[in-house]
Amino acid sequence: MNLDALQDAVVNFAHEREWEQFHDAKNLCMALASEVGELNAVLRWVRNDEVDAALADPRRKSALRQEIGDVAILLILLCARMGTRLDAAVIEKLELNTHKYPADKARGLPEDPGNTP
């Protein structure tokens, strides 16, 4: 499905329930914090070296995919509310990151050198 059709489906779902009244940008940001919290619950006690095995279980994988869906729905609603597009936001940020993390300098290093002694 292309992104326009996806955004239409999400916006329409909220509209049918008259949820626009709750969905200003501030509330949607808070809801994103809430849903990303649920996403973090899925793997919080799973060690890095056990993650691939854990996600080989269809129930765990489905739980994580559902949380991804929740986060993406809120992101799309926030973009719609702001009159912007999710793909435009991604492309704009990739371009900024291309300058911030030149491939030849950033290669193999974590993205947060400020936190990396």
Added chain:
Amino acid sequence: MNLDALQDAVVNFAHEREWEQFHDAKNLCMALASEVGELNAVLRWVRNDEVDAALADPRRKSALRQEIGDVAILLILLCARMGTRLDAAVIEKLELNTHKYPADKARGLPEDPGNTP
């Protein structure tokens, strides 16, 4: 841009920097918590009744759009890592929510009745 091309651009960006070594599903979830935290910083002290005016300022709007980009990039990387697609996750969750929140019962009510006395 369609979602396949967008995912390719994001995955390629990380690949050029050899960041796959950091990007297992657990670390990407933690990074999502971090970036959604930055997104929440933008409007945390802005009241609901001032949000639209605050986002009429191009600098504030750009700050929020950049954080949306960061969150979306990580979501796309997480989907790629799991061998799933962002649009499939959204459509699957919309279908689940259609049953969880029937339009005729959910209309005009907040989405979290459990938290709403």
Added chain:
Amino acid sequence: MNLDALQDAVVNFAHEREWEQFHDAKNLCMALASEVGELNAVLRWVRNDEVDAALADPRRKSALRQEIGDVAILLILLCARMGTRLDAAVIEKLELNTHKYPADKARGLPEDPGNTP
């Protein structure tokens, strides 16, 4: 209850369940993201001008207080794991903030001037 006794109670609770094996600093940070997400769920659809009224309802207030408890328990476990103390972390940060936000300059302004055009 003083903070030493509180930390002992929390650490002992986890110890009785042999949960130290899950509670390294990384996992505790992820768990904090999860619990702060639940905390954000409580008021996400409540507008600023309705918050005091919403918290006058004992069930809503109790829901929020329980989430505060969850977050605080994880913070205390993280401090214990790091061999540091919660009160020391607070006092250290207050001192840093005293320099970052001098009272005569910060008075009446939001704390995040970078996000405030």
Added chain:
Amino acid sequence: MNLDALQDAVVNFAHEREWEQFHDAKNLCMALASEVGELNAVLRWVRNDEVDAALADPRRKSALRQEIGDVAILLILLCARMGTRLDAAVIEKLELNTHKYPADKARGLPEDPGNTP
């Protein structure tokens, strides 16, 4: 320092800057999402088996302790706003968890059986 004195120091810091106007319960929850995001940034790319070594570096440990301080300050402000106490919230939640996770049944198992197939 005891918790009453700690809460007084935190509340007084905010009062001297006239920040009560920003600090309703909703905004403080959002600010908690933001600061827990910063806390998650510190270890997001560090694997579980490297966490102890990473925190042996005084700069990394100090970075994490500062974020703990930020989160705790906001928790204390939220308690003060609600007319409740942080230690009371912790003790109340420990009691609830004692029933939810009986020691003889929960021993050695992760805390989120719902997410654990």
